[in-house]
Amino acid sequence: MAVNQMNEMIQIKNISFLGAKVTPALIGFDQSLSVVCGASDTGKSFLVEAIDFLLGGKELRRIPELDGYDKARISIESSEKGLWTFERSIEGGNYRIYQGNIEAATDVKESGTIKMKHAAGREDNISGWLLGAIDLLSKYVRKNASGDCRSLSFRDIARLIIVNEQEIIRTDSPFLTGQYVPKTAEKSTLKLMLTGADDSAIVPADTSQQSEANDQAKAELLEQWIADVEDEVTEYGFGRKDLEEQLEKLEQSISSSREQLQLAQSQLYEMTTQRREIVKNREAIKDRKDDIADMLERFNLLKVQYVTDLQRLMAIEESGSLFVHHERAHCPLCGASPEVQHSTEECDGDVESIVIAAAAEMEKIKKLASDLDSTITALHDESARLSDDLIEIEKQFSGVDSEIKSAIAPELSDMQSNYSEFVDTRSRVISHLSVFTRLDKLLAQRDELFGDAEEVEAGDKKIATKLSTQVLHDFSKTVERILEAWDFPDTGSVHFDEATMDFVINGKLRGNRGKGLRAITHAAATLGLLEFCKERSLPHPGFVVLDSPLLAYYKPEGEGDSLQGTSLKQKFYKYLIEEHSDSQVIVVENEHPPGSFEGQLGMTVFTKNPQHGRFGLFPPRETQ
Template sequence: MNETIKIRSICFLGTRVAPAFIEFDQSLSVVCGASDTGKSFLVEAIDFLLGGKELREIPELDGYDKARIAVESSEKGVWTFERSTQGGNYRIFEGNVEAATDVNGSGTIKMKHAAGKEDNISGWLLGVIDLLNKCVRKNANGDCRSLSFRDLARLIIVNEQEIIRQDSPFLTGQYISKTAEKSTLKLMLTGSDDSSIVPLDSQKQSESNDQAKAELLEQWIADVEDEITEFGVGREELEDQLEKLEKSIASNKEKLQLIQSELNELTIQRREIVRDREAIRDRKDDIADMLVRFNLLKTQYETDLHRLMAIEESGSLFVHQDRAPCSLCGAPPETQHNTEKCDGDVESVVIAAAAEMEKIKKLASDLNSTVTALHEESVRLSKDLIEIDNRFDGVEIDIKNSIAPELSDTQTTYSEFVDTRSRVISHLSVFTRLDKLLAQKDKLFGDVEEGGSDAQKVATKLSTQVLHDFSKTVERILEAWDFPDKGSVHFDEATMDFVINGKLRGNRGKGLRAITHAAATLGLLEYCKEHSLPHPGFVVLDSPLLAYYKPEGEDDTLQGTSLKQKFYKYLIEEHSDSQVIIVENEHPPESFKDQLGLTVFTKNPQHGRFGLFPPRVIQ
């Protein structure tokens, strides 16, 4: 590997926003820090500025209308390429213009690749590394096309979705590009392209139709894969998430039923308390009404007693006074018939009045006893009412301050879990749809290199010795990193992937897939360098140490191992003459801080660098 490319800087510009500028070390650069600060977007931006597909829209990009990348070529020096954030062609500047706006451009180059020409970004970059006029085979008939820098980009710029894929690090998994991807890897490992292949005769119309069907299926598959990419999570994560959601939903359902049962019990208690309280209040009201009536009766008794007492007293006066002519008939005393009863029998009236008084006194006494009993009952009921009000308040507090909020929170959590489960199931259905499309493609066409007469196919074959040497390079890297399951490494052509210590790389957990993908990517760089083969000379890796902070399980974790320490030590010592850009969540070991280019995104506007884009100032 002789001619190389190194990335000097990335810059985003807008008329009303502060420039977002980041520089890279010429050997090892590490960008790390808080989540949602633009680390992964930085990887996408590098790919976009080197001719990749449209840039993902994120809120932080608002206001930035163009982006620049400065690259240093060992052949052509330093150049800056400027491109609209919406895509399109490039303006070019000689030198690293960084964020300057008062510089004159040196012309334009195109975005679209054109065979053998350097007037486009792909051709310019391929020209630097002496791969401009190379060809790769694109199908089993031997038809070829010119190599594009996009064929190399996915082998050197690995985003966070690619680095954990279960498929080969060298294949996209797309039917129509599989042959070209195999041919590209062969070109990288051997330096020989497919320009010497003479295409076979045109196939029959039916085969053309099959090819059209295959391309249509592949387009559908690509659309579904793009949809899956937007999820940001893989099938295993979704299935694991669904399993956890089902457990959480079941747990919350039980909790919800328990809380509802407690609420029902308290509601019944409150209803009984209310019923008892109303009964007491009704009884107190009845007593109050009776006391009012009894007071009236008592007053009546007192009036009657006073009247009868007057009759008794006045009658007694008549009985005991001196004899005199009858005040009623005028008869003289001697002619009066005192032994006979008449309307003027005063003594009988006095006796009757006295008897009536005794009767009223007895009734008044009974009334007083009843009134006293009613007062005592009312006092007792008042005490009972205070107690029952306290009981009611206690139950009401339990319902309002404890049970009801807990029930509401649990219901909200339960609803969120159910909604999330629906989304996860919907996402998993997309994977099921992809499985059906892939099964249909395999049923109709099988492997792109198989089917039909083998004599009529042109297969991509890699030298056994080349694959052995390449595997040993990856094995050496894993040993240097002290990979926990290290062992013999060999390349399996059927899967286009490595078998490490008897286990296919893609069958490991996503954390170990990430670190072994990184080993494969760096292994390709080192193999090309050792054998003086063309290679861009740099790699960009997003989240290679995922197994440290987000493993899938106990068999996928690197916690407690020395791999992280030896990973950075190896890159510093073995890649001083090539550029490696690492994007990670966790910081590199403190002991290496002065031996690499470190950029930390803090997500704190008051401390250090906030993120890829500066925080917006609210005016």
């Protein structure tokens, strides 16, 4: 495909970071296609941010690798102004400028300074210098529906040519930031790029400046709140639909987990109740055995007492019998002589009565001893049975206790842990969803107060930005041609939807595709704008920087978002090599280009290995 050369263009030769006590970090770029690829966390995406910062961006993200560096440089070659190097503190502020490409040299005298802040029609600032180099100085874009205009800044164009990893996957238009206040200026900037005509001819409508100022202040405040909430959404990396689906699944999981938990708790309660009954029975048996042991001990003492009493009574009986049959003599009790004894009368010394009484008592004690022996035998038998029962009940206890400890209790603990985790996750999801609720309220409030900035009602004095249907058709065909050349799946017809300021590809809005396909189609839109301007000799910086356009190859959202197995990667690089030899394209990617293109493009590989190749954007620090 033959294209016309743009009137004026600029190219980035290199950027560098310098510090008094650190090794300079310098990286150069090819005049056509440059690819920076390799390991993660090596500074690839930071490189894109640094290019934007050095071309007038407001702030440079602070990363640990920046420690020790205090300034950065970018060398730019302009077909209009020649080769210059711009130096800026990493904290921001104005620039020192040097004629030529000084790279990391420190003994070069500066040629002057330029300012960071844009000033209309002046080239003593970075924005004006760059605009002057591409014949866009002193151009104006409309900033509101009343027709008020402001001078074009290079920052208006920068986001159309430098696409970082967050921007390239956004669901919104590739040409809009998604913020309310600058939307009109962003549309006007795109119109300027596509037509070459600015808005300086517009005569503003007669409106109250104070009212407009108040409305603008309100809009800016709301926009800041909206931006803060959107940043919060971006920081957490969640989507409303994903969160709602996750919340629905969590509610189902919590309900199911609650039922399982209640069942497990019921089982545990039954088992613990059973164990408690077993323990109660076991203690009752042990108490009864202890009682039997105590009784046996007392009964043994009683048995000994019975034996002692029997022995004593037997002694009385035997002594009495001998005494009755012994010859008469003086009474051993009262000392009376035989002739005066009253043997026929009863007295305290009636031995025969004592013997009879002793014999009767012995019979009584023998009967009691016999009953005692029976009782002791019965108690021993009962104690033996209780011992057998105790062994059986101990087995029951061990079985139930083991089941509780090894099965039910751990299972219940896991269920409780899972349930708690589900509930905690649900709380986080609800908290995340509340962010979207806040965003909805802010957006509704903004729409209620201001409506659509581009809406034109009958009799209203608002002026709408309208793009030529033919221009949009031709622009769409340029993007369609690129996608076809890349062999993009499901290409079909491409047309530009002015309502969303985005492309509809084969009937499907570009922003509604997966993030990988959004990335590659965003790259096509960015390159399409460059080619459209080249074909018509319209002003354009002549270079683009793309961060992770081939995301669908190595990190797709799902099967429908994947380009693995297709030839798009091969044809993507082939197209850039063949069709952009006269314009500069800088691609930052994780994966290397196909090996078949070796030598046809400028490639820098960040290895993250201090012993092999280039470590990263910044050299590795020496360990002490």
